[in-house]
Amino acid sequence: MQNIYVHIPFCQKLCSYCTFSKIISSDEKIYKKYIEALKKEFTLRLQDGAKIKTLYFGGGTPSILSLEIMKDLFSFLYKKYDFSGCVEICIECHPSTLSEEKVKGYQEIGITRLSIGVQTFLKKFETFLSRPGDDIFRALEVVKKHFHGDVSLDMIFGYPNQTEKDAQEDLEKLLSYDFSHVSYYALDYKKNSLIEKQEASRLPFEKVQRFYNNIFSAMKNQGWNQYEIYNFSKQNKKSLHNLAFWKGEDYMGFGLSSVSCVGREVCENTKNIMHYIEGKYSDDIYTMNNADYTELMIQRFFRLREGVSMAVLKDLLSENNFMQLYENIKTIPSWVEEKDNTFVLTEEGVMNYDEVMGVIVL
Ligand code: SF4
Structure with a gap:
């Protein structure tokens, strides 16, 4: 789908x-x-x-x-x-x-x-x-x-x-x-x-x-x-x-300057309308490295108020990286709390989303 x-x-x-x-x-x-x-x-x-x-x-x-x-x-x-x-x-x-x-x-x-x-x-x-x-x-x-x-x-x-x-x-x-x-x-x-x-x-x-x-x-x-x-x-x-x-599903973008993200494969379309109309659609196709991919997913997941389950993060990250993220999160208890094995942004964390990402992104 x-x-x-x-x-x-x-x-x-x-x-x-x-x-x-x-x-x-x-x-x-x-x-x-x-x-x-x-x-x-x-x-x-x-x-x-x-x-x-x-x-x-x-x-x-x-x-x-x-x-x-x-x-x-x-x-x-x-x-x-x-x-x-x-x-x-x-x-x-x-x-x-x-x-x-x-x-x-x-x-x-x-x-x-x-x-x-x-x-x-x-x-x-x-x-x-x-x-x-x-x-x-x-x-x-x-x-x-x-x-x-x-x-x-x-x-x-x-x-x-x-x-x-x-x-x-x-x-x-x-x-x-x-x-x-x-x-x-x-x-x-x-x-x-x-x-x-x-x-x-x-x-x-x-x-x-x-x-x-x-x-x-x-x-x-x-x-x-x-x-x-x-x-x-x-x-x-x-x-x-x-x-x-936000849940990290794949999507395909069509049209000028749109981006597709299927797994780690990214396709960026041209921003030039004349090129687009001539059929030169994509400008750049590349595969995200591990660090970029996990950063992107963490940024998307944490936007949701339902939070991010530890199981999802363990699937995404190596054991060491998960432990590092966990340690980082523990330094900002007023911004991220742990509830039922899920990390959830607090009200204050929501207001400081960019700062939260600055602390927890590996
Ligand atoms: S100029 Fe920008 S913000 Fe205004 S309608 Fe167009 S895309 Fe939207």
């Missing part, structure tokens, strides 16, 4: 915090050429009849594609592959691209989950984000009315000058929608983003931590299950594609 990621790199506008692989374009002709190249990549790399477990369209902005293009792509995929055991088909959406017709169309073509990039409901942060937000409320109403699958909202906190009242207002608006999944991230001033050089506007760490505490404890008090460090679900509606990733 395959977990498949499909990258759709096109966006309407550049968001200030973005470091994803994207191309700002509204040219349908380029979209169509890209989809033809994508189909060829599937034909080349994934054998007919392959069983699909999860299918995830990420971006970029996958919902920028017209319904006609999506229908064409789905009819290709459905003809070629076996979706009888597929548990999730998810598409990332920008609110401004969601019309009633498109949402109904998604339902019809078998998409089971929408992941909508809201980020904030407050107009005053839209300019900073470079995201026009008039469409958020309209789009969410359309989704509520016409989409009967699962819906996830992506949110960000920690904007420059954001107050506790702002954070609270965003949270209240978010919780007023009866959707089943939320991803809530702290704003990051990543390298190569437009805000990289605006460090001065970054909120103090203590304030971001306070927001984190307030938001995350309010969500938990309202019955949300924080199953991953930044992800919450209700009624057990977790992101199945991402869960497979």
